[in-house]
Amino acid sequence: MVAHSPRNLQDHLYASFLEGSTADVALHISGSWHAVYKLHRVVLIQAEFFRRLFTAGFSESRFRQRPSRCGGPEPIHIHFSDPNITRPAFEICISRLYGGGPQLYVPSILIPTPLYPLTSSFPNYTEPEATPPGYHPVTPRFLLSLLATAIYLSIPSVTGQSLRHILTTVGPTTVIRYLNFAIGKGIGPEEENAPEAAVGLEHLAEIAKPDTADVASISSRLSCLPMDDDETRKEDPAEAAYDEDCDEESTDERHFIYGGVSDKVGEAAACWLTRWGYDMLTYEEEESSSPVIISASPLKKHSCSAFSSVMSAQTFQSIPLIWRRGGLDPRWVRAILSSDLLFVRGERERYEMAKAVLELRRKGGIDEEEEKEFVDLFENGIYFMHMSTEDLMLISHDVSRTTGRPYVSTNRLYSSHWKQSELRLKVGSAVRDKELGITCFTSEMTIPPDVASPPPTPYWVVASDSSERIGDATGLENATMDQLFTGLPHDDNKKAIPANTSEVNFFGIFPPLQNAVTAAHFDPESRRKWSPFPPIRFGVEFWDVDCLKEKTRMHSHTIWYAGSLYNSYVQVIRKKGVQLGVYLHRQSHIDPLPSFSVPSPRRSEFPRTTSFRPHSNSFSSTIQSTDPCRFPTPPSASTLTLGGGRSTTPVSAQPGSPTSSSPPSGNRTTSPVNHPTQPYRDPRSAISAYFSISCASATGASVTRFSSGPDTFAISQSWGWKSSTLRTEEFLELGDDGQPLPIGLVDVGAGKLVSLRATIVIGII
Template sequence: MASPGPSPNDIQTHLYKSFLEGRTADVILRVKGCWHALYKLHRVVLIQSGFFQSLFTGAFVESVHKFRASGHNSRADEVEIVFDDPNITRPGAICIARLYGGGPALHISPSLLPSPSNPLTASFPCPPNPSAHPTPTGQHPATPPFLLSLLATAVYLAIPSVAAQALTMILNSVGPYTVMRYLGFAIGCGIGGTEEVEALSEGAVGLETVAEMIKDEDPEEDEEPSKPPPLSPSPAKHEDDAETPDDIAKNLDYMEVKKEDPADISSSSSSSSQEDLPSGAQPDADEGPSYYYGAVSAKVGEACACWLARWGRDMFAYEEKVADGKAAQPAPAPARRRATTVSADVVVPVIWRRGGLEPAWVKALIMSDFLFVSGERERYDLAKGVVEMRRRQLGGEGLDEREEAEWEDMFSQGIFYANMLLEDLMEISNDVSPTTGRPYVPIQVLQAALWSQSVLRHHITARPSQGSSSPPSSPTGQRDKELGITLTTADILRSATAADMDKSYFPIPADSSVRIGDTSALENASMDELFAAPAAEPADPKKVSRLSTSERTFFGLLSSSSQRRPVSACVLQDPTGKARWSRFPPFRFGVEFWDVDELKEKSRLHSQTVWYAGSLFNVYVQVVRKKGVPGVQLGVYLHRQSSVDPVPPRSAPSPLALGLRVAEREREHGSGHNRRISAPSANAGVHASTSLPSIGSPLSRSTTPVSAGSPFSSSSLPGSPGASLATSSSSSSYTNTIPATSAPVAPPQPYRDPRSAISAYFTISCASATGASLTQFTSAPDVFSVSQSWGWKSSSLRTEEYLEVGADQGRRAMGREVSLRATVVLGLV
């Protein structure tokens, strides 16, 4: 019997040892870029990379295998590779090591990783401390600049396994101290400044001796005058058959690695309006080239955009304290003096302040439907606060004209004043900037908003009531449910005059379920799959699909349906002329649910109740268990609240949980030092949110039956009898109840819609646990009777992050902060 040969493990060990020692190499790579070095390697291993496969098996002279003899020794071929991308650095040799089946494991500091317990990272607002989590021996520290460099190298060399690993680690580490660096990479600004690149000048752990470092003036280059230039076509082939150097890029067209002039980016398409271009996010023309990695860059950008939308308001609360020179302990202990300056170990990242987001990005974030704010008034207050903070930073240097142009457009176009109360409009009309002495919002904008809401009120209250005598399915009954305030594209084009070209319209959406910032299906993905572009239109509205985004839409921030469009854009978007549009902006508001993991089956947890266009609405979540299907589903529903039934109590953070969390943080950081600035209020608290469905996961759209009585009961809402969180008279039973609720508050109702059934479209966008992705559920116009709900339920909305720790396995720690945040867009037709 023949003796067994070497095992696969033995072969891999042998190859990796040959790589480390540079033995029996048949090719020498002369690398020029941020570092100059020689690497003694093996073609048969390198061709696992798409780049080297094209290089060595294509029509290039480097593909001709030969040795140069010198006496009794053979010298391997030498191939020169020039990395003109400064994002590719020396530690990128890990990519080559992975082809040999080796290389150091990557260690990312736990202080960089957000979690449901600490969604802004455990150290925030103190920066990550590497010494608190030292890198294990033999592992390489996966710092943010290193991960970005590794991703750039893996994409260039077309090594999908390494690219997927680097991309996954980047997406999982999006947080307050990394989001701006990652966003800069996504828009082509590189991995950082000179210091970051110099910090990556050393070899990776365990690979320090693989490279033979050479100096720029090394005379060795002159020893081989016959050495051909890099990537030159082979003279052995006929001219017609020879491939040019550009053919490598053609063969690897999915890489989409581009060195671009920022000016070309802004002018590369004439089909988009200038408003959609993130010109302010682009580096200025004199700042050098921009490096873009196609769909991979877009994935990083999407995660950053989602994170900024989820946490932007919270981060502003911290930055405003820093800008004002104020700091305080988060604990409400009356005996502890509040600090007046920020301690040295507190570093709040620069996001909204000058030096952070460019003006165009600030405008896009404020305008976005995904920005988590309670409503349009809070959106306005946030915009005003950001603008004044940045103006104050200029001191006596005057105003930045480029910024001021963005602010003017943001205040005029990005906030829907028509959905504010008259009292808010009056206050805003008197709101004058202390820096400029001018109002933030032109009076004609507020007047137009007041006119718009008055016209909508007239449509609702002045219509003859016929719905009671018309069957719901009859044409007359359907007309009663619709206000008749929409137009088709053909209608707009037919009636538009030259003066109407500046009018804006809001699209009426169709059913869809899309995902932004997807992190699924990266493991074992090919380069084609990593670079696969999502379809422009979802193939199946009943399944979650990826949303097509780009830098022009600020990676999805302005992809949502409520963004206003001029007449010309309506026509371009809808060549068929059948799409429906409205002159009235939809109503936008944010909702938050705490401790969803503690919600019992079939119980409901409600948001605050809002008033819009004569009706009351709220959102609730509910746990449902399907027969014959393991696990449970979490449903999220928009509910038309009866104006005569009691308003349900809204979800609120548990005072006990918040107190335990504060105590835990004091133990971690020390209660005797003014280390931390004051956290936002409970309503703006720092909390995690539930997981989201993966791409392609099935969804179930459902409605709740119309009930004659109240749509909720105290038995299904454990905390409903409690008093307001703001009062000190809360009973101990209430404060110990999870999920907690606050006392119901009915919003002001300027008027009521007399119709028993209305037709409305809506969108619910749910943020992920740490904010780096979101899922948007959109419903075309549907009928809402009084006390009726429409929404979605999916088992993927409720995963091990929450549900797997239940009554059978023990309750979670009381100090953990858990919440689900969502933004809602609602409009009538």
């Protein structure tokens, strides 16, 4: 007797799959396509869907030796009411159970990299490379369908692989499609020239002919037959949930959400939008002022827009719809522009960005429901309290060029100015106390007696010690279905946990603004503290981190808040490997302010830089711009994404420590010192403040957020984190030993042109 190796056995099974030989079951599939597949039970039960179907006591569990009335293997009808399940995705899922099937080919123009974080094809059209023979071409729609199909069939390996591909292809042309999928809007319209079947498996399906009874109608009739009838039926669980609404709602209007997996896709899309939204708006403003381009051939659409929105067959736009109508839903526009994670310099820039988005959308006419979202945004999503009196006065006279009405109500500006004065009074009266005494617990909030009372006072939650990852893709390949749905395991790094996100909190990007009525639901055990004053938010950016010497600092610009000066800095530490530290610093009023990082001259070849500019009434004019079609956006990116393994450690740099006054060094470029306006000074040598630092990955599809409960900030003291798990290779030039190269060996001209971006939130208590 000849012994067969596992490899030979797998080859034998796959050959039987391709030939349809010795099949003992015929799956009659109906849904977005109608076909019959001759397969083998013993292989199918590797998927949890088929294991339960064939072993859990259903009529399908009773294997019949006799053929069906029509001849051939036993028929089982399966109806997919989920339109996200498509033929190519189903065939690849089945082929993986047999240990084969075509390999997936993801075109490079879909993959962001540290060198091209908005992909190599943006904003210029790049013809995608040819798919190698035998590979199945990957498109965003196909990846979403593969994910939906693998989840339905419960195949963790395919689910993990498809989810990883999705998370690594979030970019300008995919982000809206991915976000829509996450909130239940489906996989989007078909993409041009996408294969109808899995490559190499076209012959497997026996497509139903016009004169053959429709499989869906057969399935419907069989639903009332006894379970021991000769033909049996397996119904999509989602179908039953919608049966009573079938007469009122079409299949295309149903929302199919896949729990924690949908949330993971939503997290990545939301993170990307907060990281790149500021940059993308400048492109869209330029696009909206340019004439529409008519395609030379109505059969060939521009590839950048084909993946992101439904376009006319006769036209295309080179910049995908994100902020304009047809892109983000108005609710999501409000959420992103309100988010603590949004990368903007400060609240004035946030206001200018919100104005620009609103006017961009008003070009298509006034939408009353959309206008309500923007009213909410300007009333609650922008913290005018942290603007200067001069800014508030200018904004009070700022009116829309479309409607002639102001963007912000006078009452909102007055109340913001009142809050400024109130906080100043509390700071001035707290001469020796570290705390102002302005916080309260949830149970101490005053609830209005009736609906006729004034609106309840808004409160902002005081941060507690935590570190969390939003959009993290670590551990997908070997995760079980339970882990994919409930959060990936981090047993070796308990301090960094997946974020608790859902569509309700816009996948973790929405600030936790509450009031006395709603805070009890947010904090039912009344353990959280709240402040009636909003924290200050600002964005920082560090360039040429690869030129940073050990233990020296690279600073951000300096801001003023509540009588104190703050800035942030990063430094590289070679201890137990390479660690990157990111810190928040309370700057002395006496010491010279540090110069801050700006793009070096080697970046002058790029048409647009993302370093901050002074205010302007026109949002697009705050960004330096030349020919938008000549070069891609500079690959500016942050890199503080946790890897697996070791934990991050919060640390404090005490005043007078060796690293507290390290001089600048290396081939870095810094700007002249900025001197923020200081309306007053906090006389206290030490204060109590909470804060968070949120750092995006190089491509922006994930964020690591470090939060700290109230800590003591003495003058010239820093608090922050350092970790050896930070992916420093995204922006540092590493040698063969994994250590950063010495400064003299870094190729400045050909280095990874990335920056490190972070958003910071500070609140005093």
